Amino acid sequence: MITYRFNPNVSSLILEVRLEYVYERTRKMLFDTGASLTVITPRVAEELGYDLSQLKTASLYTASREESVYQLNLRSISMESGKILNISALCMPLPSELKIDGLLGLNFLRHFNINLNFEEGILTFIPLEKYFVRN
Amino acid sequence: MKDLVNVKECEKLYPDEWLLFEVTECDEMNRPIKGRLLAHSKDRDEVHKVAMEVKCAHDYITYTGEPIPKDMAVAL
Numbered sequence: 001m002i003t004y005r006f007n008p009n010v011s012s013l014i015l016e017v018r019l020e021y022v023y024e025r026t027r028k029m030l031f032d033t034g035a036s037l038t039v040i041t042p043r044v045a046e047e048l049g050y051d052l053s054q055l056k057t058a059s060l061y062t063a064s065r066e067e068s069v070y071q072l073n074l075r076s077i078s079m080e081s082g083k084i085l086n087i088s089a090l091c092m093p094l095p096s097e098l099k100i101d102g103l104l105g106l107n108f109l110r111h112f113n114i115n116l117n118f119e120e121g122i123l124t125f126i127p128l129e130k131y132f133v134r135n
Numbered sequence: 136m137k138d139l140v141n142v143k144e145c146e147k148l149y150p151d152e153w154l155l156f157e158v159t160e161c162d163e164m165n166r167p168i169k170g171r172l173l174a175h176s177k178d179r180d181e182v183h184k185v186a187m188e189v190k191c192a193h194d195y196i197t198y199t200g201e202p203i204p205k206d207m208a209v210a211l
């Protein structure tokens with residue numbers, strides 16, 4: 001079980017995860033159950049070793065508009081004691097006011113049973129063993 | 136070569152900045168605990184430039200202030 005403590009009054013939950021492609025990069029990402037897919041910024045994609053000019057594009061539908069974004073596949077996303085392999089992600093800029101490097105969306109989160117305990121400020125991830133590769 | 140530092144202690148020295156570390160040691164839960172501070176700046180792009188030049192095997196970039204402004208609501 002992976003446990004994070006958080007302030008129940010904060011407006012968002014930020015988690016530290018390790019992303020892997022060519023290089024390993026530990027970055028802070030927003031826990032976002034409203035995002036279908038995981039998102040990283042173009043800067044992080046380049047830092048991981050992606051060549052943006054070689055990536056395919058996809059249409060993204062947000063609450064207010066449609067836009068074109070890059071598609072990529074991360075080798076893994078690690079969270080404390082293990083990792084989930086082969087996670088698809090979109091690559092798009094986030095507002096500069098947000099000091100985060102991406103969003104952890106449902107395509108990553110669905111590999112866990114997740115409990116958000118607002119009374120005690122505890123977020124727990126119970127990995128689904130068939131997907132979770134332990135370190 | 137830059138000195139090894141304790142990551143959490145170093146973060147306290149640079150409030151409201153982006154920090155780039157080369158990670159040399161993680162704890163048992165894989166969180167970076169020791170490394171070399173390669174860059175710090177108010178501007179994420181400045182840190183990105185250094186990360187792209189150095190390209191170490193494992194780096195850690197963090198912002199030491201509030202990641203989302205208190206007066207800002209987020210709907211992504």
